[in-house]
Amino acid sequence: MRHSHELEIDMTDDDHPKDLVGAYVIGACPRDEARSVAEHASRCPTCAAEIAELSRVAEWIGVTTARGPAPELRSRTLSAALATRPAGRPTVRPASVAGHAIPDAGGVPDVDQFGDVGDGAEVRRLVEPYRVQVAELDRLLSRLSQPQWLLATGPHRSVRDLMLHLRSNDELIAAAAGLDPSGQGDLPSESDIRLSWRGQAAAILDVVARQGAGVLHRQVRLAGRMGIASPVREALIQRGFETWIHAEDIRATLRLAPQTPSAQQVSDIVNFALRLISAAMESAGRAHPYKAMRVVLTGVGGGTRLVDLSAASPTPGTVVVELSLPAVSFCRLLAGRLIAPSAEVEIDGDSSAANDFLTVAATMGCD
Amino acid sequence: MTDVPESTDESDVRIRDALIAGSERTLAEVYDTYGPVVYGVALHITREQGAAEDIVQDVFVELWRRPERFDPQRAPLRGWLCMLARRRGIDWTRRRRTRPDLSPTAVELASSGFEDDVLVSTAYKQVRKAVEDLPTPHRQAIFLAYYHGLTYRDVAKALGIPEGTAKWRLRSALRRIGEQLTAEGFEDATLE
Structure with missing residues (x-):
């Protein structure tokens, strides 16, 4: 251990870094010291043996806090996994298993193109639900006849107006991603509207995929009444959310069956809204200081969340009420498409707090 | 499970x-x-x-x-x-x-906050028991390093002890857990 003095490692008499092995196996050594221990162990069977023995113990520590997660998390987790790779599709070519992994050359782009793998995974995860909703809405639009473009839909006078509204909401994130606005004059044809909306959405998806994690932190104004600045990461969730909601509007107009987004997307939308709601309740004058709510979301994308009913309280609030409804219905409620009180909503506890929560939640859409 | x-x-x-x-x-x-x-x-x-x-x-x-x-x-x-x-x-x-609450009391309370229903496995129970049986200062050091990602130097600061003591406690804690599990005929073949 030639560098031991420089690194200030306390060596025992026989020059083995014995005192560090506990910290080393549990990952509690500063990086330079960890490197020295590893180097030493590569030459010293005695230390290598002790490190192996203590590592096996350390690998068990995590079970000490084992605790059953909510049962809904199982399906949410498994469907999120399968959304990234369908069952039965190998990740690597068999020949590569023993050596270096070769990325799958199949249809889904490899995340490494997005740079760092962890962030790349996040980019892909955020982009995918939006991409799916854009494709689905485009498919719906492609079937519309000229008169159908003029039917009232959702809160809008026509599908045409709805698409102009969506295109303009998408411009906020397009501008943040460095794209030019999509607008094409005052009276574009329906086909121009569809193409320019779709072109802009595709450009957003493309820029985010190419720029990767770097763009996710950039601030952008969210669409809708809240009008607050948020990272692109949040805005992407909101774009996927709004695109789905407007596809639902059009499906309702055409008397087509509603569609439920993937569990991943539902869960993203729920978390997106719950991250904002304490502040939204505050600015709506409907906060309940020192109080919290348990939100039990059932079905696809569901799970249980604790939500503070005030952003101003310095400590987490006390749970005063439990609200239960299907996660997908909660998403519709956020978009103002489900009017509370609804038969699907169950409130147990402080109903005034729950009603304020629901009232504010219903203003969090993009109309 | x-x-x-x-x-x-x-x-x-x-x-x-x-x-x-x-x-x-x-x-x-x-x-x-x-x-x-x-x-x-x-x-x-x-x-x-x-x-x-x-x-x-x-x-x-x-x-x-x-x-x-x-x-x-x-x-x-x-x-x-x-x-x-x-x-x-x-x-x-x-x-x-x-800032995680790293006070000894918080760490200690946290370490005993288990849910019994999932610990159906004998192996889990044995590990949990071995961790619980550690002297409190040892358990605190392990929890700070493992769950809070503290280096032994930060463990020393958090607990107000010399760095040498923190290193020693981490090593000694893992040894004690290993010895207790071995003595109980722990099922994990890798610990033999």
């Missing part, structure tokens, strides 16, 4: 190969076996159910997307999943810039 499988490299190798091949059933089995461990680690670190659930999802999605990143020769699957959960949990708390 299924019982803890034998933690030999061999069964982990089989699991990894099945995941690489795209076996959904294997993923579900791994979730059923290790979900509570991963969730417990994440919840202990973040103290937030929603965050812990997101971490569980991330960890298993990562395992499914890149099973080849798991190397059974280097660590058992359980340890690898815990490591992913720890990293994400610690990152999460750092991103939130919340």
Whole structure:
């Protein structure tokens, strides 16, 4: 251990870094010291043996806090996994298993193109639900006849107006991603509207995929009444959310069956809204200081969340009420498409707090 | 929850190969076996159910997307999943810039906050008992390093003890746990 003095490692008499092995196996050594221990162990069977023995113990520590997660998390987790790779599709070519992994050359782009793998995974995860909703809405639009473009839909006078509204909401994130606005004059044809909306959405998806994690932190104004600045990461969730909601509007107009987004997307939308709601309740004058709510979301994308009913309280609030409804219905409620009180909503506890929560939640859409 | 499988490299190798091949059933089995461990680690670190659930999802999605990143020769699957959960949990708390409560009382309370219903496995119970049986200062050092990502130097600061003592406690704590488990005829063949 030639560098031991420089690194200030306390060596025992026989020059083995014995005192560090506990910290080393549990990952509690500063990086330079960890490197020295590893180097030493590569030459010293005695230390290598002790490190192996203590590592096996350390690998068990995590079970000490084992605790059953909510049962809904199982399906949410498994469907999120399968959304990234369908069952039965190998990740690597068999020949590569023993050596270096070769990325799958199949249809889904490899995340490494997005740079760092962890962030790349996040980019892909955020982009995918939006991409799916854009494709689905485009498919719906492609079937519309000229008169159908003029039917009232959702809160809008026509599908045409709805698409102009969506295109303009998408411009906020397009501008943040460095794209030019999509607008094409005052009276574009329906086909121009569809193409320019779709072109802009595709450009957003493309820029985010190419720029990767770097763009996710950039601030952008969210669409809708809240009008607050948020990272692109949040805005992407909101774009996927709004695109789905407007596809639902059009499906309702055409008397087509509603569609439920993937569990991943539902869960993203729920978390997106719950991250904002304490502040939204505050600015709506409907906060309940020192109080919290348990939100039990059932079905696809569901799970249980604790939500503070005030952003101003310095400590987490006390749970005063439990609200239960299907996660997908909660998403519709956020978009103002489900009017509370609804038969699907169950409130147990402080109903005034729950009603304020629901009232504010219903203003969090993009109309 | 299924019982803890034998933690030999061999069964982990089989699991990894099945995941690489795209076996959904294997993923579900791994979730059923290790979900509570991963969730417990994440919840202990973040103290937030929603965050812990997101971490569980991330960890298993990562395992499914890149099973080849798991190397059974280097660590058992359980340890690898815990490591992913720890990293994400610690990152999460750092991103939130919340200062974890590292006072000895908080750490101590945390260490006893188990839920009995999931600890059906004898192995889990034995490990938990061995950790509980540690002298309090040893257990505090282990928890600060393992769950809060503290280096031994920060452990020393948090507990107001010399760095040499912190290093010694970490090593001694792991040795004690190992010795107690071995004395009890712990099922994990790798500890023999």
